[in-house]
Amino acid sequence: MRIEELLGREGPLEYEPAVYCKCKKKAPRWISRSIMNPGRRYYAxxxxxAGGCDFWQWHDEDSTTPFVKQLLIDLRDKVWALAKENAELRDSFADARSGTEQQLVGTLQWTALTTALADKESEVFSLTGKLKKLETQRQLLVVAIIGCMCIVVGMLFT
Structure with missing residues (x-):
């Protein structure tokens, strides 16, 4: 079921009997939203x-009381205000969603960088241990070479 059917509305060309304009085409029936004639239906x-004829005719007589006219105008203005507020809220929500998505991307990047930093720190710790081990081995090698040189020198003088 269409929304128009649920609300009791009909499309601009869904009426009988048909009213034709000077162009010999079925004229749509519209609802006036003007201040002078709120809610009145007309054909155009x-x-x-787009270059059509100047056909224009009221569908019904103006039997609206001043109270109802003002009520219709107030309701129309309220609907327009709510539509504007709705659009602003949608824009605000879209901005908030965009900001949230940017924060999520930033958080994911931060997590990736933190993980990479932890990996690098682990690698530095491992390399520091290897460096100390190699430094100790180098010192032992120097002592061994000096010891061998002392033995060779001692053998030369004996």
Whole structure:
């Protein structure tokens, strides 16, 4: 079921009997939203803004009381204000979502960098241990070479 059917609305061309404009086309029936005639229905040429004819006719007589006219105007203004507020909230929500997504990306990047840093620190710790071991071996090698040289020198003089 369409939303128009649920709300009791019909499309601009869904009415009978048909009313035809000077162009011989079925004229859509619109609802006025003007301050002077809120809620009144009228017919106008479907192509009036694109070179169509100047056909225009009221569908019903103006039987709206001043109270109802003002009520319709107030309701129309409220609907427009709520639509504007809704659009602003949607924009605000989209901005918030974008900010949240950027924060998530930043958090993921931070996590990746933290993990990479931890890996590098582990590698530095491992290399530091190897460096100390090699330094100790180098010192032992120097002592051994000096000891061998002393033995060779001692053998030369004996």
């Amino acid at each position: 040429c479907i192509n009036r803004r």
